[in-house]
């Protein structure tokens with residue numbers, strides 16, 4: 432579940448006014464949620480609260496350890512550079528310009544004059560993502576993960592328990608385990624093909640078709656169930672989560688700033704997760720866990736009776752006899768369904784959009800696919816270059832905030848100059864300070880990815896322009912699947928799924944921009960980085976023509 436997930440909760444609050452008062456007794460816990468709600472319902476009261484908090488912060492604040500590092504001017508004391516960073520449209524309008532001007536370590540202003548360190552230096556990024564005890568996610572994000580996944584969800588558990596659970600789950604995500612799901616991916620790809628065919632020679636919202644396709648893939652591969660067999664209510668909540676208009680807003684930026692100040696008490700998680708405004712998250716978890724439990728029970732019974740439990744991921748996990756209990760497996764259903772669907776659908780959609788913008792490249796990739804039908808997808812260089820370039824340009828989680836739990840030092844790949852002209856090859860960070868890992872910025876660093884890093888150009892992966900550099904992330908030195916102990920568990924699954932679906936679709940159809948329509952499609956930061964039209968709707972209309 433991406434970092435920016437909780438902005439979604441902010442936007443989905445249509446709470447009746449009177450009900451806000453029920454948050455007041457637990458105000459320190461729910462401050463961010465309260466802030467968004469207040470902003471929407473009582474703008475004046477919100478402004479007064481924001482000013483009061485700002486004054487407190489200004490009084491208590493100590494000088495940030497990285498104050499001497501240059502960075503862009505701040506346009507506002509209340510928001511600092513945070514609106515430019517989190518709310519700009521298209522995503523990265525300011526961030527990628529700052530990267531060019533200030534390099535891969537610079538200082539930003541957070542809300543109410545607080546300093547933030549923006550980091551995309553590879554060594555520093557690796558250090559932060561690996562040091563999960565020193566750099567923790569904000570308490571409010573932890574609370575939301577706890578709400579949607581429950582205390583036993585893989586993203587909610589920490590430390591040794593996380594390591595144990597990950598090792599056990601990983602048996603179903605190794606290269607050889609994932610190869611077993613190939614046939615199911617092929618079946619799903621053919622279903623997507625027939626849906627497109629039904630609409631062929633017409634303009635189709637590929638985002639919608641691929642969203643439905645990747646939900647089928649995840650349901651069939653993980654649970655051995657077709658979408659038609661899933662609870663209708665569950666499919667409905669999953670699609671609300673996927674298409675919800677969840678862009679960041681000034682309210683969510685303030686909530687973010689306040690959320691970073693909350694204490695890390697586990698009791699708070701339990702209290703906050705009961706709040707009525709988080710009802711949709713609880714409902715998703717309840718429905719998904721109920722389905723997971725039912726599936727696991729059926730498969731366990733089949734195994735006990737010497738019958739075939741199926742060839743899906745849950746059956747595989749049960750057969751492997753891992754240290755996970757049946758309840759623990761069932762409790763991962765919500766992260767697997769939510770984390771595995773939209774992420775892959777968005778990446779596939781953005782890849783097809785880029786091919787529609789570049790017919791020549793599309794034709795080259797099609798020729799490779801059609802001439803290598805019997806080869807493994809791993810042997811198709813252009814197909815894999817398309818996947819890598821789409822992941823590079825459009826990381827699902829482009830910004831990651833972490834709060835230092837103690838004083839520490841971050842070493843850099845290359846030294847930087849302070850405003851006074853001194854050289855620094857490491858940056859001290861004090862307890863409580865917030866660093867922002869710029870994953871999208873890291874993936875646009877010219878020294879690593881070659882000339883024109885802002886251009887979508889898959890050929891950079893085959894003509895030697897990409898520099899190997901320090902090994903980072905699980906796939907192609909990219910951080911789109913994250914890095915460190917919290918690396919995406921499903922990255923091999925996602926790569927094989929994308930290889931299979933791209934091969935099927937690009938091999939059989941041509942994709943073009945809708946004629947007469949301006950190409951105003953872009954990406955915006957919502958729950959994750961999402962394709963969007965100029966009005967912010969999650970739609971990508973493309974003209975799809977059947978070729979074979």
Ligand code: HEM
Pocket residue numbers: 432433434585586597766767770771772774775778826827828911912913916917918919920921922924925
């Ligand atoms: C293009 C597709 C995908 C992308 C870009 C992606 C990206 C990510 C990212 C960035 C994270 C880290 C989130 C965080 O901790 O802030 C993550 C975690 C995770 N992903 Fe994916 N993901 C993709 C597909 C999948 C699929 C298909 C599955 C499952 C079948 C999956 C399962 C998971 C799980 C279980 C975690 C939590 C790992 C942990 O906390 O130990 N992902 N993913």
